Amino acid sequence: MWLLLSLLLFTFSFSQVIDRITIEGNRYVPEDVITGLLKSRVGSEYSPDLVREDIERLWRTGFFESLEVYKEEKNGRVELIYKVKDLPVIYKIEFVGNKKIKSEDLEKKIGIETEVGKIDVEELTKGFTSSPALEEKLEVQRKLKLGRVLSLEELELIKRRIQQAYFKEGYPNVEVSYEIVPKKGASKVVYYIKEGEPEYVSSITFIGNKAFRSGRLLDLMETKPPSLIAFRFKPPYSEEVLKEDIKKIEDFYRSEGFLEAKVSYSVKAEGPKRNITIKIEEGPRYKLKSLKVEGNNYFSYSEIVQNILKKNKGNFYRSEVIDKIIQNAKDLYSSIGFLNVEVSKDEKVDPREKVVEVTLKVNEGEPVYVDQIHIKGNYETRDYVVRRELRFQEGELANQGEIERSKTRIFNLGYYQDVSIEPVPKERNKWDFDVRLIERFTGQFSIGLGYNQVTKLSGFVSVRKGNFLGTGDIAGISVSYGSYYKDNSLSYTKKWFLNKPIDLTGSLYDRRIDYTTYTVERTGLDFIFSREFAEYWKAYVGTSVQRVRYSNISPNASPVIQQEAGTRQSRKLLFGIQRDTRDNYLMPTKGALTTLDYSVAVPVLGGNERFNKVVLSHQQFIKDSIFDTGLILALRGTVGFVEPYGSNKTVPLDERFFVGGDFTIRGYKYGYAGPLDPNTNDPVGSTKELILSAELNYPLYKNVLYGAIFYDTGLGANNLKDFKLQNFRSGFGAGIRFITPFAPIKLDLAFKTKKVPGDTSRSKIHFVLGFFF
Template sequence: MRRIVLLLLVSFGWLFAQRVEGVKIEGALYVPEDVIRGLIKVKEGMSYDPFAVREDIRRLYRTGFFESVEVYEEKLGDKVFLTYKVKDLPVIYKIEFRGNKKIKSDELEKKIGIETEVGKIDVEELTRQFTSSPAIEEKVEVQRRLKLGRVLSQEEMETIKNRIIQAYEREGYPNVQVSYELVPKKGASKLVYNIIEGEPEYVASVEIKGNKSFRKGRLLNLMETKPPSLLAFRLKPPFSEELLKEDIKRIEEFYRSEGFLEAKVSYRVEKEKNRYRIFIEVQEGPRYKLKAVKLEGNTYFSSRELIGNLLKKNKGGFYRDEVIKNIIKNIRDQYTQIGFLGVSVDREERRDNQKKEVEVVLRISEGEPFYVGRIEVRGNYETRDYVIRREMRVQEGDLINQRELERSRTRIFNLGYYEDVSIEPSSVEGNKLDLETRVRERFTGQFSVGLGYNQVTKLSGFISLRKGNFLGTGDIASISVSYGSKIKDNALSYTKKWFLNLPIDLSGSVYDRRIEYTTYTVGRTGLDLIISREISEFWRISGGISFQRVKYSNISPNASPIILQEAGERQSRKFIFGVSRDTRDNYLFPTKGSLTEIGYSVAVPVLGGTERFNKINLSHQTFLKDPFFDTDLILAFKGVLGVVEPYSRKTVPLDERFFVGGDFTIRGYKYGYAGPLDPNTSDPIGAKRQIILSAEANYPLYKNILYGALFYDTGLGFDKTSELKLQNLKGGYGVGVRFITPFAPIKLDWAFKTKKVPGDTSRSRIHFVLGFFF
């Protein structure tokens, strides 16, 4: 035993007596030698340790920059010479396309799914995103030294080549040739793909036969292969047989989803030079009925609750895949409302080929309810956490409710401080589910210069210093100066959110405003103090006071007597009250929900007030997505009622009357021309009562940014109830576009009036609004 120990000691002593005399790097084409030397720990002059060499090999492999690493040793007495032979992978800093004319480089980049310009790596961002580990630290070290690009293997380069070929084939270029070359440099290389596009091939025609249940247009809408069309500016649609095969499969799947479970679709093509005639043959076969939908495993809900009336909407009782998917979606929605986020539904279809019926069995695995673990707030570089957390409808320890999560997101987004808000599960431990609330902040503190426009104020410019989310507290402070040919609006305001740590907003503003109408100018200088409180999830009440000095000037001698009597200055002292219920999903452009508002103001003879009137305004707006055909159509309906009456033998001030007609009431008319007019001058003089009804349909033309619109408005401004007759109602209808930006929506309408009135005899009118609408 002593001999063995002694032998081991002698061996280790001899081992550690060996010194590393030299370290060579061979085979590196792309990664600089100094980078490799910086990664390996064995250096000249150190005691030789084979375990340290093995660790160097592992370290180099972990970077992902080497295909192979081998170390050779040469011993001369107590000296060891090491040679690190590596086969490194190219670090690509740029991918370049040459010869591509049909598909632009940026389009090709999207089609193949790869970035072509990498540029400098943000190492700090890498270290923020990943938890520290030896592999990550070594990769970051290489990135820090190289500072450019990504590593691509030979297989990945070939994959990119094949994707380019596929992209061209789908564009009708089946004979495209693609090759690539590597322009190597130490540290970073350029990968160049040379493309010879070849001659294109086109679709000459598409004929479909055998389709009895669905028209040809419906089937063509399923296809990416299209026939020529002058109306669609599709003169030479590309032909791709791979794409056509996918289209045929898509049509077959569509027939099966509609109950034609034995449907078969085939095709043939005839080529004439570089054009193809396509013939599609449909064999529909019998249409299967939906015999029944049975649910199993549901203990918290009855089958009737989970299926609802979805089967009643199934016209003809045929088997439709969409109906089953809607039932499954309804099942998941119902369970997620009570915290069962892990619910799963297995689907089994039992087909009776003789009776041509399908029975569907849905097996529900309810799982267990989930509770909120931790809530992490991310992306709020300016906003304090509590500003976001106080809008959350779920807190740590609560049962997770999908409806409350959606409501939380809506409330946070509607603060107006964020471009995007998401609430997603981050990790699971038992029945605890951690949530990550991630926001992308927009610029809320800004000095802005811009333009605004509507029918009353015309074009106006503004300079605004506004700080939403002031000091990250959610408060709003602003000072603005607006001037235009018809308007002046200077204001200073501050809103304290969650006053006294309660859901109370306290707002104060001072202002100096002037609007120039056709025959007069009205100016208001004043102070408003408003306090509002959220009394339940959707309901809010408000109250406040308003002190104003009102002045009428520049009155035309030809103006209406009602306007002439307003000349001069008066003092207004008002108490203001309001109740609102807001369930809209988006304050900029709602797609669902409603907004109900009741406003009441009374002018009183206190502190020098000279006005005496009561004014009440009721309005309701409803927004919903198409409930009938499940399209992306957004329907909006609005109703407004208003009454203002004087007391103590006073008259209603002109600017407190209702001016019906214009951008925000009945389109097609000039401002105020759908209400009372002066019989001598045909000027609008405002009404003591108003009723307005509007309906609008918006359809997305491009993502959720550009919408087309159809609308109809009707209503009347009147003084006496006896004037409210069907034949007196004014109406406007037309088309428009909506452009939704993160800052303010833009609306352009072309409206036609149903009745011409004195002073406004044009058939139609263009309405342009920059800012909130409807």
């Protein structure tokens, strides 16, 4: 409550000047914050109306329990005294009585932080209508030095969000109360939660659905029935969520041409169990009588519609099909710079004939040019690191394809969790663009585990600095140890050397892998010079100087392995070319990666190896665009040759191809899809390889969890005549892919089509932690 004394007695004044403004009684809200909200100023003319507005403005912030304003006059000058009682600063929020939902989960669900100085004011005020009062409130919050002042309105908002979180978890009878607890000059808010008894879904039954199976409708719903396969034993029941689900089903039916569809529900209670019956009155299905496009001058009807209508089985009216055509039109116009194109939809529904006539009206607008590009969110990265990846610049035509390509290039740097490029319309044909980044923690000390079929389980300690000093360079030192594996390395990559798309990489390493019957160690130095010479193309040249040592060779090992005993020097020249059009380096959904690698060992500087090695690899990624199921088809093919030259008659063992295993043909142990020693059944590698693979991935949860089925086939051999279909080794199976912030995880169960000596099991589990290829 607030009082306005004296002001009511003097409603009119002649040219009185405000000599002084005094704030009294404020304990938490700083005086400068209060005076900053006042329009009455020292030295300005006194106005009762203006003072009244100031009082209303202060009251709207919600941070005062009471407000009183007094006016004192002396020699024609006015002093205003604001006596306030402000609400306490909240330094902490606690939850008591919550068992079903942990405090940290509650914090996430209701969108707040519970420690001093971390409360997200904008998140708390979501749902409030934007207004001057809200802006004033936010301004006060931003200026407070200690903790936060929470208004009664905000405290109630938090309470409602706690209740909603419990409703969705199946606790409709939850009770929430709160109290403000003073402590050490500040206060904390304690929310007391009485969870009550849970309610859960026992069954969901659909009645009347003929066009769509029940499973298809269940996919639309957040409410789910029990399922042993999905580990849903007591799925929560929430009537609020169920009502939203019913609306989703009804919208789905209407979008599929059932314009008269009606969906209702009933719930039968049996103690905590809820049996749900959903009744569907589908009604007639409307057909698409005609589709017209008007206002299109730059693209023809056939270019805009393409073959999208042909995929519309039964010629039914489906809003999804119309939306795809609209989006295709926008994509076409955006590709030539018409980013402000508008496509409106005019539908004429004939209830008697049960048909819909659709007219798309295209307002082409005019070409949009780039005015200014702003880089935002790059607290570590320097602007030029981002700008050099952009494929559109100030003053140029804003081409959507180049904008999307820029986004992909920036993300594939590996420094950012998320990248978006947002247009900011200004003038009619000149727009700004905001490149918004969420940076990763690229400088880190990390400890972890890695696993694959060759190295087994290994631990690593790594100090790595990607985006070194914000320049985009990469510096790192790592130490990795396992029972069968060691990899210690020091490396540095200089990005954009001489301000050109050139990368210089130097690495020093000491590696060891313990195989079943021998150990191989490599100590060396690599230096690689790579250059991007076209948009998707990169070439590299380099050199590798290594000392290679074979030891711990078992007496029962193959003679091929035994002859490798000892130490040799390797000097190699490296060449390669790559074309990469993938949209995402972690889990591509489209595009391709083609690489051609050539290495030659030369007898210089003490080198005693002589061989040529060529490997050609191609990966193609295709996302289902016909049925829009989210399926991703990944095809991979690899062919390799390695041959000695000069006086050398054999190829070093570790330069041969070991086909079979995690990264070649699954279902087989490492190397067992290639030549084997006839006496020991040990894999001895091949001089030629051919590997073909097809994998179908389906997103199970967002872009994090994928299910997969796959088929691998191929062979490692020493003679071309051995590459016959009857000799091929093949494997097939299913698995999951889990993209975590730390490392991707792949788990596959594979079955071999042909058993081989030394590897007679029918199936094999392949687990890879750290990388896929």
